[in-house]
Amino acid sequence: MIAPLRRRRAAHRWEPRADAPAWRVVLVTLGAVAVAALVVTWVFVAYGVAPGEAWATIVRRTLLEPRGLSETVRKAIPLLLAGIGLLLAFRARFWNIGAEGQILAGAIGATAVALFTELPGPLVVPAMFLAGMLAGAAWGAVPALLKARMGVNEIITTLMFNYIALYLVRWLINGPWKARSATGFSYSERFPAEAVLPTLGATRLHWPTLAIALVLVAVVALLLARSRFGFEVEVLGRSPEAARYAGIDAGRVTLLLAALAAGAAGLAGVGEVAGIHRRLVEPTQLSLGYGYAAILVALLARGKALAVVPAALFLGFVFAAGDVMRVSLRLPSQLPDVVTGLVLLLVVASEPLTRGRWVRRDPTEAAATPAAEAPVAPPAAATAGAPAGGAAHASPDGEG
Amino acid sequence: MDVDVLVVATIARALAFATPLLWAALGEVIAERSGVVNLGVEGMMALGAVTGFAVAFTTGDVWWGLAAAGLAGMLGSLLHAFVAITLRADAYVSGLSLTMLGLGLSALIGRAWVGRPLPDPMRTIDVPWLRELPLLGPMLFQGQYVLTYAALLAAVVAWVLLFHTRGGLVLRSVGENPTAVDAAGLHVRPVRYAAVLIGGLLAGIGGGYLSLAYRPSWGEGMVNGLGWIALALAIFAMWHPLRVVLAGLLFGACFTLAFRLQTVFPPELLTMLPYVFTVLALVFTAWRRGRHAFGAPEALGRPYLRGER
Secondary structure, eight states: OOGGGSOOOOSEEEEEOSOOOHHHHHHHHHHHHHHHHHHHHHHHHHTTOOHHHHHHHHHIIIIISHHHHHHHHHHHHHHHHHHHHHHHHHHTTOOOOOHHHHHHHHHHHHHHHHHHOOOOHHHHHHHHHHHHHHHHHHHHHHHHHHHHHHOOOHHHHHHHHHHHHHHHHHHHHHTTTBOTTOOSSOOBOOOOGGGSOOOSTTSOOOHHHHHHHHHHHHHHHHHHHHSHHHHHHHHHHHOHHHHHHTTOOHHHHHHHHHHHHHHHHHHHHHHIIIIIISSOOOHHHHSSSHHHHHHHHHHHHTTOSTTHHHHHHHHHHHHHHHHHHHHTSOOOTTHHHHHHHHHHHHHHHHGGGGGEEEEEOOHHHHHHHHHHTSTTSOHHHHHOOHHHHHHHHTSTTSOO | OOHHHHHHHHHHHHHHHHHHHHHHHHHHHHHHHTTOOOTTHHHHHHHHHHHHHHHHHHHSOHHHHHHHHHHHHHHHHHHHHIIIIISOOOHHHHHHHHHHHHHHHHHHHGGGGTTOOOSSOOOEEOOTTGGGSTTHHHHHSSSEEHHHHHHHHHHHHHHHHHHHSHHHHHHHHHHHOHHHHHHTTOOHHHHHHHHHHHHHHHHHHHHHHIIIIISOSOOTTSSTTHHHHHHHHHHHTTTOHHHHHHHHHHHHHHHHHHHGGGGTSOHHHHHHHHHHHHHHHHHHHHHHHTTSOTTSOTTTTOOOOTTOO
């Protein structure tokens, strides 16, 4: 009954492995990026833009010209902050996709301090960062609490909180915080001078936020590598069962990580309002989907804190290139979204490639196959190459 | 206004509002019952909405549009099926990337159609015979779009297929214990593929309802989280097609009632309500069933690899 349906055995067999050599991860990731670049090239052709010229323009205006490079780095700042946070959350298998809302919450916190407190000048900016971080952390702690205490699916709640934050900002700039001068477009009053972040020369690179982001990445890298907390995160990420036996309070660690992650995203929101817009603006202009792109940053970094830096710079480049495509090449503004989605898909799809390899089948195993195909043999025995089961078990629902 | 008239009108509006949610949530129930979670619902709905609109606009026929919408959703889900089932990559991230890709692609495709109304949109009709029913008639069977009635029918069909046919039994078994299904000599992956593709088809139709009937136009914010709400609805209904209808009606009624408060509350806060309701519904579900995911398919979100247990 089974035999006619079964495919002929291939000469090679996929052998999953839990650990992948670093060069293979890098190679596969670069391959995914290259495929995305090919697709973009095809889009250029489809829109009647000469691909060589288009790429030259993009590289010149995002990487070679000082102003363009500053834009690339500037757009990498929120991605660094939100990305390093998500990396932490994902390590503990807390699927926070609410960074976008946490960025907005941070922006709300910073705006509240900038517009409605009477602090002495030098204290304003630190207070804004603190308020933004706390607001972001609070925004992220609610879904984390619901997950830890009641098992509520965090993917959906964090996402719902994105929409709630979005409409909250819209309500604030249309209602209680609306600027007196605002007609047509809505926004809050302009921040006073002491609540605005300094930028590098004539660029929009608000370096204090960048410094905070880089320090945070370094701290997280140290924390993960050297501290007891890092060890707990590691164990929890690899096996919640083992964590339980080791006496690790999974709820507490998850909550702490989620709050840290959301706090980092909150800092990103502070940078955007205090460094770029200098007032609370329409939420879709305040964060251009940085919170969603940060998911890709965290996944590209594959659990390595320091790898967040190149990953964030790469996505900063994608966002900056999107601006160039829209302004200089008159291509649709939605292209970066497509690229982000595509790279994410390719990275996920190629993930299994980093976790195993094709090995030539043992001839004795091939010889044994006809016997295994006898109807009485359990089908599982046919493919049960000894190492496959155990090694693959670590892979299915985590890692990503 | 009489109270019963108000109730009838509210439920009728709720049903119209809930129709896209019903389609998408039914699709997700079928996919998740086979053990494959698909977070790409939002993206598939957007793809369905834009493709349906483009085809209906070009051909002048909403039914071709609807077919295209379903097909677009299905194509999106095929991508997810390949990555999550064949490549055995992480289903959560794969679905998420489908949502991002679907939203980006739909915005890209739909640029030419933004702000153009559909000249010949879907019309509302009454259901013969059933419209005469007291109370139920005006609530459910009058002045709705065909797709709304079809959603109710689809829920019943899904229930019969899932719980009263051999195929449905196989599908649910694949979601509960794929190893046992495999050991019984049946194939796990084709079943999962079929379930995910049906899920994509229904999500695409849900998107088509938005752009062809409910608001016959296209704009980037059209789906606006409905796909995610549909995912929550599938959980809230504990993966049961008939409970999806009840849950959808409850959701719809909450939103409809909330919008009657427009004179009291600013519009931005009212727009926020569906998302708040969704969180509350999930909290309620979790509270009711305790810490254990009662009703969730056992193998949900786990790729199947032979020889692994």
